[in-house]
Amino acid sequence: MxxxxxxxxxxxxxxxxxxxxxxxxxxxxxxxxxxxxxxxxxxxxxxxxxxxxxxxxxxxxxxxxxxxxxxxxxxxxxxxxxxxxxxxxxxxxxxxxxxxxxxxxxxxxxxxxxxxxxxxxxxxxxxGTSAVAPPTDFSIGIDDPADVARRAARAASFPALKIKVGGPADVETLRRVREAYDGPIRVDANTGWQPEGAAAMLPELVALGVELIEQPFPAHRLDQLAWLQERTELPIMADESVETTDDLNALVGVVAAVNVKLMKCGGVGPALRMLERARELGFRSMIGCMVETSVGMAASASVAALAEWVDLDGNLLLARDPFRGLELGSDKRWQLTGGPGLGVTRIRSAPVDGSVDGSVDGIDP
Ligand SMILES: [Mg+2]
Structure with missing residues (x-):
C-alpha cells in the first residue's frame, strides 16, 4: 500500500x-x-x-x-x-x-x-446505504445582521439555513434573517451562549421558526445542555459534545439530537455505525461537516440517508472546489452518481489562489 x-x-x-x-x-x-x-x-x-x-x-x-x-x-x-x-x-x-x-x-x-x-x-x-438523502441546508457565519440577512436572501433556494450565533447581535440577526428567508432556521452557537441568556431567548426562537439549537454551551457542560433541553420542545443538538460513538451514551436524556461528522469520528465507516447507534439510542441526528472539498462531501453524502438533517455544505463555502464529480441537485440534494467509488476526481488545472468559481447558484457572497 x-x-x-x-x-x-x-x-x-x-x-x-x-x-x-x-x-x-x-x-x-x-x-x-x-x-x-x-x-x-x-x-x-x-x-x-x-x-x-x-x-x-x-x-x-x-x-x-x-x-x-x-x-x-x-x-x-x-x-x-x-x-x-x-x-x-x-x-x-x-x-x-x-x-x-x-x-x-x-x-x-x-x-x-x-x-x-x-x-x-x-x-x-x-x-449498504441509499443514494437518496435529505437536502442540505446552507450555513452562514457570524457577521453584521444586515449582511447575514442579505446572504440568507441569496440562499433562498436552500430548504433550510444554519445560522451561526454566539455573536453580539444574535436576536437581531435572526429577526433580519426571518424577514429575508421563509424556511426553517437552524441555529448553531458553537459553545458561545450562557444558560440564562439562552433560556430567555427561547420564546423568540420558537416564534422565529427556529428548528433546532446546536451546541449552545461548552462541550463538557452536559448539565447546562440538559437544563436547557428540559425547558424547550426545540431539539438541543450536541456537536462539540459528541465526537465518536463512545460519547453517545453520556448524552442520553441530556439532548434530543446529535451532529455526526466524519472528521470527528474517523471516517465514513465510523460515521455509519455512529448514526445507526444514535438512532438505536433514540437521538435525532444530523450529518455535518467541516469546510471540506467534495471528497469529504461525497463520503459524507454516502451516509446522509441515515440522518434526519443534512448539513453538507463545506465544499460550497470554498472559492473553488479542486475536485469534480459531485453535483448539487436543484432540490439541494447531493447527487450520488452511481459511478464507482466516491465518483470524484481532481481538477488538475484548478487554481487555489482565491479566484471564485461563480457557478454555484445563489450563494455567492
Ligand atoms: Mg456545529
Missing part, C-alpha cells in the same frame, strides 16, 4: 466566523491518495484545531495509520468481506493511536473509495 498526501490551502468564498474563533478566509485539508495493487482511492482530512489536529499532525500520523492498516492484510474481493475488512482497518488505526480523527478519516475514506472502485460500485452501495 502506498499513501500519497498533499496539504491544500483553499480560499473561502467569504470570511467565515463562528462563536469561538476568529474569522477564517482559508481552509486547509490534507488530501490523500492510497494505491494498492492496480487500485487507488481518494480521501480527505479536514483537521480542526479545536479537536487538536492540524495539517501537520495529520501528515505526522498518516504513516503510523497506514502501517497499522497494512498489518490488517489484503482486503478480500467479495463485498461482504471488504466491508468486514474495512472495519478491521478502522480498528487497527484505533489501536495504533488515539484520537486524530481527521487523519483516520482520510485513510478510511480513501480505503472505501478504493474498495468500491475495485468492485465497480458506489461507496453508498459498499456501505
Amino acid at each position: 502506498e499513501v500519497r498526501s498533499e496539504i491544500l490551502t483553499m480560499a473561502l468564498r467569504a470570511p467565515f466566523r463562528i462563536a469561538r474563533e476568529h474569522p477564517e478566509d482559508v481552509a486547509t485539508s490534507v488530501i490523500v491518495e492510497v494505491m494498492w495493487g492496480d487500485h487507488h482511492g481518494l480521501g480527505e482530512a479536514a483537521p480542526g484545531a479545536y479537536y487538536g489536529e492540524t495539517a501537520e499532525t495529520v501528515m505526522a500520523v498518516l504513516p503510523i495509520l497506514a502501517a497499522a492498516v497494512e498489518e490488517a492484510g489484503e482486503p478480500p474481493l467479495a463485498i461482504a468481506g471488504a466491508r468486514r475488512w474495512l472495519m478491521t482497518a478502522d480498528a487497527a488505526m484505533e489501536s495504533a493511536i488515539g484520537r486524530n480523527w481527521a487523519a483516520k478519516a482520510a485513510l478510511d475514506i480513501a480505503l472505501h473509495d478504493l474498495l468500491a472502485r475495485r468492485a465497480s460500485i458506489p461507496v453508498y452501495e459498499l456501505l
Whole structure:
C-alpha cells in the first residue's frame, strides 16, 4: 500500500466566523491518495484545531495509520468481506493511536473509495446505504445582521439555513434573517451562549421558526445542555459534545439530537455505525461537516440517508472546489452518481489562489 498526501490551502468564498474563533478566509485539508495493487482511492482530512489536529499532525500520523492498516492484510474481493475488512482497518488505526480523527478519516475514506472502485460500485452501495438523502441546508457565519440577512436572501433556494450565533447581535440577526428567508432556521452557537441568556431567548426562537439549537454551551457542560433541553420542545443538538460513538451514551436524556461528522469520528465507516447507534439510542441526528472539498462531501453524502438533517455544505463555502464529480441537485440534494467509488476526481488545472468559481447558484457572497 502506498499513501500519497498533499496539504491544500483553499480560499473561502467569504470570511467565515463562528462563536469561538476568529474569522477564517482559508481552509486547509490534507488530501490523500492510497494505491494498492492496480487500485487507488481518494480521501480527505479536514483537521480542526479545536479537536487538536492540524495539517501537520495529520501528515505526522498518516504513516503510523497506514502501517497499522497494512498489518490488517489484503482486503478480500467479495463485498461482504471488504466491508468486514474495512472495519478491521478502522480498528487497527484505533489501536495504533488515539484520537486524530481527521487523519483516520482520510485513510478510511480513501480505503472505501478504493474498495468500491475495485468492485465497480458506489461507496453508498459498499456501505449498504441509499443514494437518496435529505437536502442540505446552507450555513452562514457570524457577521453584521444586515449582511447575514442579505446572504440568507441569496440562499433562498436552500430548504433550510444554519445560522451561526454566539455573536453580539444574535436576536437581531435572526429577526433580519426571518424577514429575508421563509424556511426553517437552524441555529448553531458553537459553545458561545450562557444558560440564562439562552433560556430567555427561547420564546423568540420558537416564534422565529427556529428548528433546532446546536451546541449552545461548552462541550463538557452536559448539565447546562440538559437544563436547557428540559425547558424547550426545540431539539438541543450536541456537536462539540459528541465526537465518536463512545460519547453517545453520556448524552442520553441530556439532548434530543446529535451532529455526526466524519472528521470527528474517523471516517465514513465510523460515521455509519455512529448514526445507526444514535438512532438505536433514540437521538435525532444530523450529518455535518467541516469546510471540506467534495471528497469529504461525497463520503459524507454516502451516509446522509441515515440522518434526519443534512448539513453538507463545506465544499460550497470554498472559492473553488479542486475536485469534480459531485453535483448539487436543484432540490439541494447531493447527487450520488452511481459511478464507482466516491465518483470524484481532481481538477488538475484548478487554481487555489482565491479566484471564485461563480457557478454555484445563489450563494455567492
Ligand atoms: Mg456545529
